[in-house]
Amino acid sequence: xxxxxxxxxxxxxxxxxxxxxxxxxxxxxxxxxxxxxxxxxxxxxxxxxxxxxxxxxxxxxxxxxxxxxxxxxxxxxxxxxxxxxxxxxxxxxxxxxxxxxxxxxxxxxxxxxxxxxxxxxxxxxxxxxxxxxxxxxxxxxxxxxxxxxxxxxxxxxxxxxxxxxxxxxxxxxxxxxxxxxxxxxxxxxxxxxxxxxxxxxxxxxxxxxxxxxxxxxxxxxxxxxxxxxxxxxxxxxxxxxxxxxxxxxxxxxxxxxxxxxxxxxxxxxxxxxxxxxxxxxxxxxxxxxxxxxxxxxxxxxxxxxxxxxxxxxxxxxxxxxxxxxxxxxxxxxxxxxxxxxxxxxxxxxxxxxxxxxx
Numbered sequence: 001x002x003x004x005x006x007x008x009x010x011x012x013x014x015x016x017x018x019x020x021x022x023x024x025x026x027x028x029x030x031x032x033x034x035x036x037x038x039x040x041x042x043x044x045x046x047x048x049x050x051x052x053x054x055x056x057x058x059x060x061x062x063x064x065x066x067x068x069x070x071x072x073x074x075x076x077x078x079x080x081x082x083x084x085x086x087x088x089x090x091x092x093x094x095x096x097x098x099x100x101x102x103x104x105x106x107x108x109x110x111x112x113x114x115x116x117x118x119x120x121x122x123x124x125x126x127x128x129x130x131x132x133x134x135x136x137x138x139x140x141x142x143x144x145x146x147x148x149x150x151x152x153x154x155x156x157x158x159x160x161x162x163x164x165x166x167x168x169x170x171x172x173x174x175x176x177x178x179x180x181x182x183x184x185x186x187x188x189x190x191x192x193x194x195x196x197x198x199x200x201x202x203x204x205x206x207x208x209x210x211x212x213x214x215x216x217x218x219x220x221x222x223x224x225x226x227x228x229x230x231x232x233x234x235x236x237x238x239x240x241x242x243x244x245x246x247x248x249x250x251x252x253x254x255x256x257x258x259x260x261x262x263x264x265x266x267x268x269x270x271x272x273x274x275x276x277x278x279x280x281x282x283x284x285x286x287x288x289x290x291x292x293x294x295x296x297x298x299x300x301x302x303x304x305x306x307x308x309x310x311x312x313x314x315x316x317x318x319x320x321x322x323x324x325x326x327x328x329x330x331x332x333x334x335x336x337x338x339x340x341x342x343x344x345x346x347x348x349x350x351x352x353x354x355x356x357x358x
Contacts, residue, residue, distance in 0.1 A: 003310060004078055004358040007319055007326055008040035008055060010351040015040060015055070015067075017077030018355075020315070020328055020344060027328055027344035030077020037065055037085060041353045044098045050358045052120060053080070054103050056096050062088035064096060064105050064116060066125050069358070078358065083122075087129035089114030089137055097158035097165070104158045106167060111153035112139045113167060115185060135184015142172025145196045146215060156200045156214075162226065164188075168199035170214060175199055177227060188227055193220060194236070201255045203264075208234075208285045210264055212255045217245050219255075219266055219282060221291045234290070239266050239280040241296050247272045253305045257284075259313025259331065263338040264291070267304040267318070276320070277304040281338035294337040300345070301325050306354040316340060319352035326355055 005018040017030030036043075039058040046052035051072065057063035064087075069080040088096075090110020097104040102117045103125070115136040117126040128136050144150030154171035165178040165185060174190040191209075193199050198215030209224040209231055217239045222231035238244065239252045247270060254267045264282040271277045275298040285291035301320025309316050309331075316329040325347045329340035 002075070003315070004072060005317060005326070005355055006034070006043055006053065006078075006358065007349055007352045007355045008036065008043040009319070009321060009349070009353040010039050010041060010058070012038050013350060015043065015080075016349050016352070017079070018326060018346065019075065019077050022315070025343045027326065027346045029346055029348065030079075032077075032079060034067065034069075034078075034080040035082055036067060037063055037082070040065070042093070042095050043354050043356055044096060045356060045358065046098060046120065047100055049120060052123060054096060054098055056088065056093040056105055057085070058092045058094055058108070060091050060109070062091050062093045062105070062107050062110060064088045064093060064103060064125065066118060066123050068123055072358065084125045086116060086125045086127040088116075089129050089132075095157045097160055099160065104165070106155040106158045108154050108156060111141065111155065111171070112137060113155060113158055113165075113185070133184060135181070135186065138178065138185050138187065140167065140169055140172065140176060140187075142169060142174060144171060144173045144198070146198070149198060149215060150196070157202065159202050161204045164227065166202055168202050168211060170198040170200055173197055173199065175202060175211060179227065189230065191222065191231055200252065203255055203257055205257050205261065206284060206286060208291070210255060210291075212252045212266055214252050217250060217252045217268065219252075219264070219280070219291070221285055234285065237282065237291065237293060239268055239293075240278070241293060254307050256307060256309060258338060259309055263294070265307070265316075265338070267299075267307055269303045269305060271302075273298070276300040276302055276323075279304070279307070279318070295339065297329075297338075297340055299327060300342065301327055306352065308356055310357045315343075317355045317357065319349075319355040321351045321353050323347070324349050324351065326352060
């Protein structure tokens, strides 16, 4: 079987198309790149149509793009063209959520989110920066003690759960909780974290909220309850087996729930080890068992910011921004502690920060 992937990052040259031949364990780059503006640092597919891809442009004049893919069966990788690009409503969108009828970019430097409706047939994006209604745009405000990183609100992700949006705000040491009223999205509450910890990404599973704290290199675990109730903190764990980073520049990044739903993966960046960055593997929390670090995976890449599981749950792709590489790991069946095996890799990718499976 041949899998198709896309990689985006800090580049003006477009998205990279990759093909992974699982039988022969070969990963190769496509012959051409897909135009995607400047710094397409986050990319995501439509929920039901993998020929539709949305991308951020993480620049001062933030943009979001809709891209139509072609050549999904081609042996040398997919092709595609941007169909529409509009304002993200703020500076430097670092993430976007895709719902069934809108995308919601989080503007890291702008401190805001913007609801951007889209259509698939024909593919288009609404320019809500000009036409937006009340509730399409939400501005966040907050600061933290880290003068270099927390001088203002910095929403780093837009995460949907039931009828809420959760917005981890690295600058404010909060995750904002929003619900949609008659006028649009409204801030209803927030979850606080230790000062200077810098919440980056979240996920919810089995009644527990997991938050990657980028600046303190920790995983915060809360017992999650719906509004108006507040989550209860149950643990704050280091993302390193040693309990502390080997270098002060190390930063936690991505968080994923494994396909088996038994483990949480958290990537760490900037490890000085020659073996590259680590992925911390945690057991999931349950009402009868606590979340704990059970394994570290050495990735062989530097600055492991983006990673994703294949849709069939058999493989993990990890992008190393500094090494300019993507590596594919096989998820070993029957492993009790999230063990993986490296099966393929490719280099020559300019500063990849996001990798997705089509």
